[in-house]
Amino acid sequence: METKVTRRKFLQITSATFAGAAILASSNRVVENAIAAAEKKNGVVKIPSYCSICFWKCGLIGYVKDGKLWKLEGNPLDPLSKGRLCPRGNGGVGQHYDPDRLKAPLVRISSRGEDSWNVTTWDEALSYSAKRLMEIKEKYGPQSIAVFSHGPGGVFLKHTMRAFGVKNFTAPSFAQCRGPREVAFELTYGELVGSPERTDIKNSKCFALIGSHLGENMHNTQVQEFAEAIERGATIIVVDPRFSIAASKAKYYLPIKPGTDTALLLAWINVLIQENLYDKEFVENYTFGFEPLREYIKPFTPEWAFAETGIQPDLIRETIRELARYKPASFVHPGRHVNWYGNDVQRLRAVAIVNALLGNWNRKGAFYKPVKMDIPKYPYPPYPEADYEVVYNPNSKYPFAGEDEGLTQGVRSATITGEPYPIKAWVVYGTNLIQTMPNPAETIEAIKKLDFLLVIDVIPNEIAMWADVVLPESIYLERFDELNISPFRIPFVGIRQPVVPPPHDQKDGWWIARELAVKLGLEKYYPWMHIEEYLKYRVEAAGLSYEQFKKDGVILGNEQPIYVEDGLKLEFPFTPSQKVELYSTQLAEKGFSPLPTYERPPEPPPGYFRLLFGRVPVHTFSMTQSNRILMDMVDENEVWVNSDVAETLVLKNGEYVYLKNQDGILSNKVKVRVTQRIRPDCVFMYHGFGHTSKNLKRAYLKGASDSELISRYDIDPIMGGTGMNNNFVTFVRE
Amino acid sequence: MNELVITRHNEMIDPHLSIWGWEIPVYLFLGGLVAGMMIISGYFILTGRTKNTLCSCFRIPVIGIVAISLGMFALFLDLEHKLYVWNLYINFKWQSPMSWGAWILIFIYPILILGILIRIPDEIGQRFPKLLDLSNKLRNKQQFVKLLGALSMIFGGLLGAYTAVLLSAFSARPAWNSPMLWTLFLASGLSSAAALVHLIGKDPAERHMLAKADNGFLIAELIIIILMIIGFVSSSKVHIDAARLILSGPFTAVFWVFVVFIGIIIPFIIQILSVNNKIPHTNVAPILVMIGGLILRFIVVYAGQYSHWSRNVFTGY
Amino acid sequence: MARYAMVIDTTKCVGCMDCVVACKTENNVPEGFNRDWIAYETIGKFPILHMEIRSERCNHCDNPPCVYTCPTGASHISEIGGIVLVDYDKCIGCKACIAACPYDARFIHPDGYATKCTFCEHRVVEGLDPACVATCPTHCMYFGDLEDPNSEVSKLLQSRKYHVLQPETGTKPQIFYLI
Numbered sequence A: 001m002e003t004k005v006t007r008r009k010f011l012q013i014t015s016a017t018f019a020g021a022a023i024l025a026s027s028n029r030v031v032e033n034a035i036a037a038a039e040k041k042n043g044v045v046k047i048p049s050y051c052s053i054c055f056w057k058c059g060l061i062g063y064v065k066d067g068k069l070w071k072l073e074g075n076p077l078d079p080l081s082k083g084r085l086c087p088r089g090n091g092g093v094g095q096h097y098d099p100d101r102l103k104a105p106l107v108r109i110s111s112r113g114e115d116s117w118n119v120t121t122w123d124e125a126l127s128y129s130a131k132r133l134m135e136i137k138e139k140y141g142p143q144s145i146a147v148f149s150h151g152p153g154g155v156f157l158k159h160t161m162r163a164f165g166v167k168n169f170t171a172p173s174f175a176q177c178r179g180p181r182e183v184a185f186e187l188t189y190g191e192l193v194g195s196p197e198r199t200d201i202k203n204s205k206c207f208a209l210i211g212s213h214l215g216e217n218m219h220n221t222q223v224q225e226f227a228e229a230i231e232r233g234a235t236i237i238v239v240d241p242r243f244s245i246a247a248s249k250a251k252y253y254l255p256i257k258p259g260t261d262t263a264l265l266l267a268w269i270n271v272l273i274q275e276n277l278y279d280k281e282f283v284e285n286y287t288f289g290f291e292p293l294r295e296y297i298k299p300f301t302p303e304w305a306f307a308e309t310g311i312q313p314d315l316i317r318e319t320i321r322e323l324a325r326y327k328p329a330s331f332v333h334p335g336r337h338v339n340w341y342g343n344d345v346q347r348l349r350a351v352a353i354v355n356a357l358l359g360n361w362n363r364k365g366a367f368y369k370p371v372k373m374d375i376p377k378y379p380y381p382p383y384p385e386a387d388y389e390v391v392y393n394p395n396s397k398y399p400f401a402g403e404d405e406g407l408t409q410g411v412r413s414a415t416i417t418g419e420p421y422p423i424k425a426w427v428v429y430g431t432n433l434i435q436t437m438p439n440p441a442e443t444i445e446a447i448k449k450l451d452f453l454l455v456i457d458v459i460p461n462e463i464a465m466w467a468d469v470v471l472p473e474s475i476y477l478e479r480f481d482e483l484n485i486s487p488f489r490i491p492f493v494g495i496r497q498p499v500v501p502p503p504h505d506q507k508d509g510w511w512i513a514r515e516l517a518v519k520l521g522l523e524k525y526y527p528w529m530h531i532e533e534y535l536k537y538r539v540e541a542a543g544l545s546y547e548q549f550k551k552d553g554v555i556l557g558n559e560q561p562i563y564v565e566d567g568l569k570l571e572f573p574f575t576p577s578q579k580v581e582l583y584s585t586q587l588a589e590k591g592f593s594p595l596p597t598y599e600r601p602p603e604p605p606p607g608y609f610r611l612l613f614g615r616v617p618v619h620t621f622s623m624t625q626s627n628r629i630l631m632d633m634v635d636e637n638e639v640w641v642n643s644d645v646a647e648t649l650v651l652k653n654g655e656y657v658y659l660k661n662q663d664g665i666l667s668n669k670v671k672v673r674v675t676q677r678i679r680p681d682c683v684f685m686y687h688g689f690g691h692t693s694k695n696l697k698r699a700y701l702k703g704a705s706d707s708e709l710i711s712r713y714d715i716d717p718i719m720g721g722t723g724m725n726n727n728f729v730t731f732v733r734e
Numbered sequence B: 001m002n003e004l005v006i007t008r009h010n011e012m013i014d015p016h017l018s019i020w021g022w023e024i025p026v027y028l029f030l031g032g033l034v035a036g037m038m039i040i041s042g043y044f045i046l047t048g049r050t051k052n053t054l055c056s057c058f059r060i061p062v063i064g065i066v067a068i069s070l071g072m073f074a075l076f077l078d079l080e081h082k083l084y085v086w087n088l089y090i091n092f093k094w095q096s097p098m099s100w101g102a103w104i105l106i107f108i109y110p111i112l113i114l115g116i117l118i119r120i121p122d123e124i125g126q127r128f129p130k131l132l133d134l135s136n137k138l139r140n141k142q143q144f145v146k147l148l149g150a151l152s153m154i155f156g157g158l159l160g161a162y163t164a165v166l167l168s169a170f171s172a173r174p175a176w177n178s179p180m181l182w183t184l185f186l187a188s189g190l191s192s193a194a195a196l197v198h199l200i201g202k203d204p205a206e207r208h209m210l211a212k213a214d215n216g217f218l219i220a221e222l223i224i225i226i227l228m229i230i231g232f233v234s235s236s237k238v239h240i241d242a243a244r245l246i247l248s249g250p251f252t253a254v255f256w257v258f259v260v261f262i263g264i265i266i267p268f269i270i271q272i273l274s275v276n277n278k279i280p281h282t283n284v285a286p287i288l289v290m291i292g293g294l295i296l297r298f299i300v301v302y303a304g305q306y307s308h309w310s311r312n313v314f315t316g317y
Numbered sequence C: 001m002a003r004y005a006m007v008i009d010t011t012k013c014v015g016c017m018d019c020v021v022a023c024k025t026e027n028n029v030p031e032g033f034n035r036d037w038i039a040y041e042t043i044g045k046f047p048i049l050h051m052e053i054r055s056e057r058c059n060h061c062d063n064p065p066c067v068y069t070c071p072t073g074a075s076h077i078s079e080i081g082g083i084v085l086v087d088y089d090k091c092i093g094c095k096a097c098i099a100a101c102p103y104d105a106r107f108i109h110p111d112g113y114a115t116k117c118t119f120c121e122h123r124v125v126e127g128l129d130p131a132c133v134a135t136c137p138t139h140c141m142y143f144g145d146l147e148d149p150n151s152e153v154s155k156l157l158q159s160r161k162y163h164v165l166q167p168e169t170g171t172k173p174q175i176f177y178l179i
Ligand SMILES: Nc1nc2c(c(=O)[nH]1)N[C@H]1C(S)=C(S)[C@@H](COP(=O)(O)OP(=O)(O)OC[C@H]3O[C@@H](n4cnc5c(=O)[nH]c(N)nc54)[C@H](O)[C@@H]3O)O[C@H]1N2
Pocket: A054, A088, A177, A178, A210, A211, A212, A213, A214, A216, A217, A218, A219, A239, A240, A241, A242, A244, A256, A257, A258, A259, A260, A261, A335, A336, A337, A338, A340, A612, A613, A614, A615, A616, A617, A618, A619, A620, A621, A684, A725
């Protein structure tokens, strides 16, 4: 990073608060206290916390040897990790030691997008940011500020911004990730799937994964349970155009033509009904709209689906019969990253319906009812009224768009067009929008229109390099943070506390949020000085011991019934019909098909292949590629090409090529992996590579970015998700 | 089709072994050369030619000492933990060819030194009369001279074979794992040594004889190469793949052009002609032989590191 | 005397490399190197494929060519359950052991000596499983004593089908892959 160490005094901003210094001191002391409190053996100190390399939030134990971070292990008390972290979780050590980390606050000197910065103090950076935000609020109103925040660390920042009058909050977790499934399940059952997914893989006798590539998707508990299912000999059905790791464990592998899953699901429904395999009692007592469904589904035979999906009718029949045989301990997994083709709610509605016909809601081996620890909120003063419409969904264009997570691309287009009203500042916490949102060119166009871009991150990722002010946060192993109160099989609460102090001038998210609030004149929203007061308040208000909590890292609540088998009563109070809506009255009301519709996906132009993408077990999105430990496993992505295609195109395994998409966008060079493990009509890449930030020294231009090639996205009319799977690429040689 | 994807990418190990660079082939070549020279010089000593030729008794061991020292230095350069090298000489590991080698090299020095002592050139003798005395005394002990000749041949043979056994003992590397390799290296060492002696020899008769001997060694080498290839291709899949390295792989061109054609066939033809007095003796042939010998060591060392039990060099899987 | 071995269930392994990451942090394996790694072996033609996924490392062979070839005795079979180890202070870095190992299990540490998987001997003597075994999210790895007929590893080898890597090389590997 080009930094001018001689600090130019162009930031003429007042109020160097002493509160900041005082809190800094106490924050360091807390680290020592935590270390002193922990059990000591052979110079090794063990401190429990929870992981943040992804959003699963596994409980961990940090090992500190002679004051230095040594390793991480799962916390055996934690129900999510059960004493074992995933590879990324173990590799968290590399995030602490990453030499490329952001080390001190940076304020831009030159124009946006260029790499030239003033290294500054926290006081200056925060005062400057507060001043800019206040100016913008003054001029354009609080609605002109949008916050993008992903992950639990953003809680405090969002609190500050809410107090500031901001209402435009978004996260990629809805429109780029789980939105369609949550909407589809809410429409059908009146309840979310939620995270961690409420799927009971652990006890299941048979389940189908539609694209969910467990084993590459390393959401820890799910992978652990997946292995248990394999060991128990559960029937696993995997539907994927690529022979994924999960597919290699499956009894049935359905090599589906991409984008045609709804056809398969409709055929499954057809067989369930035609062959009378569905759960009649459940359908009778708990569902709404079976008759219209029965009529509707008639034409969607396995033979019909074969023409769409390429899956043999026999295989379609056999797999759904297998699911039916084991009902209710069988299910179709709703997936997680499900924004695929822009008509995804309809697909996920079909998933919800198959499950309903299996009568598996709140049943052992299918969907359990998640329970949550009851921890009171901190009593903050009420937020100011913000009586304006959110910017990302004008006139409720997408009637079922998420409220908390919003539509990221809606903020982006409003920023570009100024409609429904102008957006002048973005505050970005923990999301690398350049790689996260489809069509990065558009994101950059929007950024160029902004008056102010504030980024809080831990590494100089692409988004930070576009910022006006970059605030370096301490990583999760170096700070206190919000509690982990995840819905799960058993209520529990987990703590995040510092295992080691931050190595440079990085600060904790809560501290940044609080300081910013102070500078924005919102001090009254922070009755607590140090986050430990906040945590202690909440934990003790729940009747728990804070000291024990810090020592154990996790407190478990009492077991509660989570299945009908345990005596749980089945009820669906949150749908209009108070039943499971096979026929969705809500969709009908808004002018959408109340029964799931199949749309044939566009075909690739001749010579082009559909671009698919997904996870590699050792990386998380675009945030771990500079982690030196994880780089030692995988340091670039490859493009998977079917062997026969490779032979025709004379592509050699290991050679570098460029990919060009349908809009003429050229990727960085990327290695070819010639493999039998993918259909001939598509190619596949791991997401998150091809970094263009030079400051990620070893990740810079390693591999290709899928995001860059995703210049086309199809928006789901029901909930506003961005389907990213309709992009096509061809090979270009050097 | 079989796909094998391995996530390991350790330096010097992946995508194929590259632990040994130029140092080891140079060391093996010099070792082989010295071995050949010791056998030749031992033969001369044994057959009592010490009287009329300086070359075999003085110059050969002198060059031998220099060459073997250079070789050992190359080996030393290759060690990654140099400061610990003394560990080599506080142990003898009878199962380890490298341990054998280390100790053989130690015994070779006194033999070479004695080989020098038994015929000190006059110029040096005049300056160091005591040395001359010793030299004369030793030379007159028939039994001793015979023993020295025999020892020289034996240790030369051991050294030559060792340079190959060092590699062929690695059953993990199919391209090295041939029972013929030691004969190949011995023949090549002898041909290179004969070529060198030929090059530095003054006596036309001796040169004539060496050229003839050299041709014999070259023929032997060629036959051994053919036998080795037959041995490989009639063995397991991995050995067939190993043979493919020099039959239709990355080493094919260098091997056939430099080792076989330039290193064996051309010098053989030249020497046939000169032995039969069709053309005068030239230095071209022996130089080519030595170049061929050196390149042979490079190819063998590299091909062995390429060959593998589980990973196919040809498909990348 | 104990004979330590590892049994790995390839039907459960998802090839996530967690074992590799855990080894790196536990043993401070230098940047750029791995003591263990994953092999994905796929047979067949799309879509009829079979894939075996294996977590591989030094096999702690019963007949270890790396030990035999070592000129200094640095590579040796340890008293502790037959674990094959390197005494770094005896190693001269000649790399013979690396060439001798058909599994490419060894490498030269940046400090100059040969190194490889130690079966986490430092943990084993404390009664812990090796780090890779202890972290594996699919619980597909088992570590134990083959001399003890009641150990989990012994029982698994009695009840399940398995194979070892390149038995043709005669090394007698002590890592067994359940199929
Ligand atoms: N290691 C690791 N694990 C992670 C994450 C991570 O970053 N790294 N992120 C986590 C998060 S937030 C999410 S949302 C999940 C996402 O992970 P998942 O929800 O499991 O998977 P997707 O990203 O939806 O889909 C990727 C798979 O879908 C297949 N696919 C592509 N197109 C189609 C299609 O049209 N039909 C079908 N049937 N299959 C298709 C691809 O071949 C690939 O195998 O992973 C989670 N787990």
